[in-house]
Amino acid sequence: MVQNIRNPISLARLVMEETDHVMLAGEGALELAKAFNIKTCNAEPTEENLQNYNRFLKNAKKSSKEKLKEEHHPKNHKYLKQTTNNNNEEWNHLGTVGAVAIDKDGNVASAVSTGGRAFTMPGRIGDSAIIGSGLYADNEVGATCMTGFGEYIMRVCLAKTACDFLKIEDNENKVKSKTGNNASVASSKAIEMLASKFGRDTGGIISVDKHGNFAAYANTKSMPIAFISNITGKVEVGLAMEIFILYFIDDS
Numbered sequence: 605m606v607q608n609i610r611n612p613i614s615l616a617r618l619v620m621e622e623t624d625h626v627m628l629a630g631e632g633a634l635e636l637a638k639a640f641n642i643k644t645c646n647a648e649p650t651e652e653n654l655q656n657y658n659r660f661l662k663n664a665k666k667s668s669k670e671k672l673k674e675e676h677h678p679k680n681h682k683y684l685k686q687t688t689n690n691n692n693e694e695w696n697h698l699g700t701v702g703a704v705a706i707d708k709d710g711n712v713a714s715a716v717s718t719g720g721r722a723f724t725m726p727g728r729i730g731d732s733a734i735i736g737s738g739l740y741a742d743n744e745v746g747a748t749c750m751t752g753f754g755e756y757i758m759r760v761c762l763a764k765t766a767c768d769f770l771k772i773e774d775n776e777n778k779v780k781s782k783t784g785n786n787a788s789v790a791s792s793k794a795i796e797m798l799a800s801k802f803g804r805d806t807g808g809i810i811s812v813d814k815h816g817n818f819a820a821y822a823n824t825k826s827m828p829i830a831f832i833s834n835i836t837g838k839v840e841v842g843l844a845m846e847i848f849i850l851y852f853i854d855d856s
Contacts, residue, residue, distance in 0.1 A: 605629040605630045605633070605729075605733075606629065606630070606633045606634065606637075607634075607647070608644045608645055608646060608647060609634075609637055609642060609643075609644060609645075610642075610643040610644060610645040611642070611643065612717045613715045613716075613717055614642060615633060615636065615637050615642050616715065617715075618636055618637075618640055618642070619633070619636065622636075622640070623636070626735065627733075627735075699718075699719055699751075700716060700717075700718045700719070700732060700738075700750075700751035700752075701716065701717050701718070702714070702715065702716035702717075702732075702738075702739065702749035702750070702751060702810060703715050703716070703749065703810075704741075704746075704747040704748065704749050704810050704811060704812045704818070705747070705812065706746075706747070706812050706814070706816055708834070710743060710814060711743055712741050712742070712743055712746055712747035712812055712814065713741050713747055714739040714740060714741040714747040714748060714749045714763070715739065715749070716732045716738050716739045716749050716750070716751075717732065718730060718732040718738075718751075718754075721753075721754065730754030730755075730758075731750060731752075731754035731755075731757040731758045731762070731763075732750075732754065734758060735763075736761045736763055736764035737750070737754075737757050737758045737761050737762060737763055737764075738750050738754070738757065738763055739763050740763035740764045740766070740767045741767075742767055743814065744771070744814065745767050745768075745770040745771045745774060745786075745813065745814055746767060746770045746786070746787060746790075746811060746812050746813035746814050747767075747811065747812050748763045748766040748767055748770075748790075748791075748794070748809055748810070748811040749763065749809070749810050749811070750762050750763050750766075750807060750808070750809055751807060751808050751809075751822075751827065752798070752806050752807025752808055752822075752824065753802070753806045753807060756798060756801070756802040756806050756807065757798070757807055759801075760797065760798065760801065762794055762797075762798060762807070762809075763809075765794055765797070766790055766791065766793075766794035766809060766811060767790075769789070769790035769793045769794055770786050770787070770790040770811070770813050770814075772790075773786035773789050773790050773813075774786050774813070774814070785813070785817045785819065786813040786815065786817060787811045787812055787813040787817040787818055787819035788817065788819040788821075790811060790813070790819075791809045791810075791811045791819040791820070791821040792821050794809055794821075795807060795808065795809055795821045795822065795823050796823075798823065799823045804823045804824075805823065805824050805825070806823060806824070807822070807823065807824070808820070808821065808822030808823070808824055808827040809821055809822070810829060818831060826843045827843065828841070828842075828843055829841070829842055829843070830842075
């Protein structure tokens with residue numbers, strides 16, 4: 605519900621730091637952006653994206669389009685068929701951009717923005733905009749950030765659930781007098797729960813626990829990730845593909 609903001613997470617941070625609110629939307633959020641001179645932009649597609657888009661429309665037959673719509677959103681199918689213009693449809697599932705972090709004092713943070721999903725009805729809100737579903741952070745346990753099929757993620761408040769798993773793992777490790785990688789275990793539990801309820805190819809997670817352990821896990825074919833620490837200062841990139849990607853930050 606916020607358009608033409610170049611860096612939406614910068615605006616979200618203003619809501620957190622400069623207001624008494626948790627969420628702002630629509631014109632109210634845009635007024636806050638203006639008050640703090642947040643950069644705006646017109647989200648024009650690149651020439652390359654336009655070419656890919658037109659190529660897809662040219663090659664896709666109407667029958668296959670309708671089938672794809674029904675597979676993604678069967679309940680919306682009838683409505684979308686009546687209201688969408690076949691010459692101006694968005695067929696791409698635009699990606700989520702999320703981040704989790706921990707600083708030297710143990711403060712954790714999570715942030716996320718999203719391009720949304722294709723074939724949704726006007727007014728649809730996904731998990732990325734909902735604290736506890738698409739993102740969650742708690743200094744007592746850690747921070748999580750989700751990507752995937754928002755309707756499924758929202759139904760189980762997956763980011764908060766993953767943080768609850770972090771707390772459970774931390775308590776168990778204290779009882780065992782061991783220091784475990786809570787992020788890895790909690791991440792796998794969260795995504796496995798998602799898959800058990802809604803099937804595979806439904807989501808992924810990045811997380812950090814309060815001890816500085818990072819993890820990424822996905823039940824999708826792939827999930828691009830990047831990592832940077834205070835040790836090397838270099839960005840490392842990779843893919844999470846139904847496996848853990850684990851890191852640990854030195855206390856120094």
